[in-house]
Amino acid sequence: MTNLFLDALSGVAGPRPPFWFMRQAGRYLPEYREIREQASGFLDLCYSPERAARVTLQPIERFHADAAILFSDILVIPDAIGQEVGFVEGTGPVLTPVTGGADLAKLDPVRTLDHLAPVFETVRQVRAGLPDDVALIGFCGAPWTVATYMVEGGSSRDFSAIKSWAVRERAEFAVLMDILVESTTDYLIAQIEAGAQALQVFDTWAGAVPANDFDSWVIAPTALIVDGVKSARPDVPIIGFARGIGDRLEAYIRGTGVDAVGLDAAITPAEAAAKIQPICPVQGNLDPAYLMVGGAEMEEAAKEILDTLAGGPFVFNLAHGIHKDTPPAHVERLAEIVRRWVAS
Ligand code: CP3
Numbered sequence: 127m128t129n130l131f132l133d134a135l136s137g138v139a140g141p142r143p144p145f146w147f148m149r150q151a152g153r154y155l156p157e158y159r160e161i162r163e164q165a166s167g168f169l170d171l172c173y174s175p176e177r178a179a180r181v182t183l184q185p186i187e188r189f190h191a192d193a194a195i196l197f198s199d200i201l202v203i204p205d206a207i208g209q210e211v212g213f214v215e216g217t218g219p220v221l222t223p224v225t226g227g228a229d230l231a232k233l234d235p236v237r238t239l240d241h242l243a244p245v246f247e248t249v250r251q252v253r254a255g256l257p258d259d260v261a262l263i264g265f266c267g268a269p270w271t272v273a274t275y276m277v278e279g280g281s282s283r284d285f286s287a288i289k290s291w292a293v294r295e296r297a298e299f300a301v302l303m304d305i306l307v308e309s310t311t312d313y314l315i316a317q318i319e320a321g322a323q324a325l326q327v328f329d330t331w332a333g334a335v336p337a338n339d340f341d342s343w344v345i346a347p348t349a350l351i352v353d354g355v356k357s358a359r360p361d362v363p364i365i366g367f368a369r370g371i372g373d374r375l376e377a378y379i380r381g382t383g384v385d386a387v388g389l390d391a392a393i394t395p396a397e398a399a400a401k402i403q404p405i406c407p408v409q410g411n412l413d414p415a416y417l418m419v420g421g422a423e424m425e426e427a428a429k430e431i432l433d434t435l436a437g438g439p440f441v442f443n444l445a446h447g448i449h450k451d452t453p454p455a456h457v458e459r460l461a462e463i464v465r466r467w468v469a470s
Contacts, residue, residue, distance in 0.1 A: 131192040131261045134242070134439050135324060135363040135386050135407055143436040144192035144338035145464045146263070146459065147417075148367075148388075149447030150185035150196050155454060157184050168213035169205060170368055172198045173244040179251035179253055188454065189461040193324070193441075194252060195260040196317065198245050201269025204276050206241035207233045207309050210425055221375035223279035225291065230301055235309035245322040253321030266314055266320030268368070269306035269347040276302070285334045300427065303347050311354035318359045326365040327351065332378075332444075333370020340374060344380035352383040365409060369446065379405055391445035407439035414444050414458070420456035428460060433468045 130144035137141045152158055158181050165171035172178055182197040199219040201219055205211040209232075210222040224230065253262050266272075275281070277288040289359070314325055352364055367388030368378050379402070381386055389398050389410030402408050412431060416424045432442065442464045 129192070129259055129323075130329035132323060132363070134441050135365070137407060137439045139439050140436060141430065142278060142467055143163055143394055143464060145439045145442035145461065146191040146193040146195065147189075147448055147460075148195075148444050150189070150191060150195065150457075151181045152448060153450040154183055154448055154452045154457075157190070158180075162242045168199070169202070169211065170431060172202055175244050175247035175251055178245075178248040179255060182248070182252045183190060183255055185454060186256065187295060189457055190465075191260070191461065194256055194324065195263040195265060196245070196249055196252065196419075196469050198248070198265070201275055202242060202245060202421045203238070203267065203306065203309050203313060204271055205454075206238045206313075207235050207305065207411065208237060208439050209233065209276060210314070214468065216380070216448075218281050219275055221222050221275055222301065223287070224276045224286075226295070227301075228299055230298065230305070233302075233305050235305050235312070238309040242316070246316050248317060249317055249320035259273050260322045262321055263324050263326055263365075264317030265326045265328060266310045266351075267325050268344070269303045269310065269330070269351075270343045271304055271329050271331045272298075272306055272310075273332075274331050274372070285331065289334075289336070292339070300342075301331065303343070303445075307347050307350045307354070311351050313360045314351065314355050318362050322362070324363045325355065326367055326386070329366070329368040331370075333372075334433065340377075341381070344368060344371070345378060348382040348384070355381070367409075375402060386439075386441070388443065395431045399434050399438070403435065403440070407441065408435060409441035409443045410444040411443070414452070417444065417456050418449050418452045420459065424456065424460060425463060428463050429450050429459070429467070432464065433470065436467060437469065 131139045133140050172242040178197045180196050212220045214220050255284045274288050307345050335343050359408050363385040365386045366384035386407040416427045
């Protein structure tokens with residue numbers, strides 16, 4: 127059975143570009159909110175395989191995307207290795223911050239696979255419920271992005287706690303990154319064993335890293351994870367999504383060894399076609415604001431992306447996650463535009 131998404135990631139442009147949307151499962155869907163209310167909290171939903179599998183499949187049933195993304199979160203890793211992680215309504219993630227060596231000593235990457243067994247069960251149930259021509263994507267957060275939440279204790283505006291700690295105590299910060307590399311590599315390989323056919327590494331806050339630390343905090347840890355996963359399962363494509371890195375995208379591709387990259391909204395389709403697509407398949411990059419607005423604005427922006435990038439290996443997606451106030455009808459319309467697109 128052909129799979130347009132896996133073909134695109136292997137460098138083959140098919141009759142039409144495949145698509146999926148970051149955060150395609152979530153609060154903008156009433157059927158998600160219904161199941162979310164049945165769970166006692168967000169992490170409980172992530173660790174309830176039957177419910178998590180259902181919400182993974184919801185956007186596939188509605189929009190017939192070419193790929194489903196496992197319903198979980200990047201912050202299950204700190205939870206698995208022993209940090210206290212909560213999700214507070216209206217606030218987002220709240221973690222007991224890791225601030226030094228004593229906190230690091232409490233973290234244990236060896237717990238990862240046991241703790242996340244329910245997530246692997248979700249992967250198995252989703253794969254069993256998906257048609258053959260829809261691929262299943264597993265994912266993780268990159269060490270830098272996960273570390274920002276661990277050290278800041280939640281979302282941050284300026285990343286001052288993590289940056290000052292990482293600069294002042296380089297060796298200690300490297301220990302945290304090593305723990306995350308080990309735990310995340312095990313986590314991704316186990317997702318593949320359970321049925322994930324491609325992986326995406328989210329480095330949402332890569333753009334906040336100082337240029338002189340980019341190699342050590344973004345490229346090196348991601349490269350270690352890619353190497354670790356590839357040595358176990360060389361056949362599974364890995365998409366790197368490092369937001370806000372601008373001109374360092376080419377260095378990121380070459381340095382990390384990812385098979386494809388997700389594009390943020392700062393690069394034009396023409397620039398991506400000229401500079402990035404000759405190096406590897408690209409995925410992106412409609413700004414989610416256009417999806418929220420819908421109508422002609424959305425259609426024109428989507429068509430420009432398709433006309434410019436769909437001639438080469440390309441996966442249509444957004445530039446970051448769907449906003450919770452997005453009307454599902456706009457998502458439906460966007461899916462239709464991609465599905466009906468023909469080269470002109
Ligand atoms: O459909 C999918 O994309 C799959 C599931 C998924 C979620 N989070 C579910 C989720 C994925 C791939 C993520 C990734 C994630 N999580 C990232 C990287 C991508 C990005 O969005 O930048 C980050 C930084 C996180 C951390 C995180 N999780 C935050 C900051 C928040 C709170 C903000 C918010 O949107 O509520 C979450 C919670 C979260 N993760 C929700 C969902 C559907 C909403 C929680 C709820 O339902 O109450």
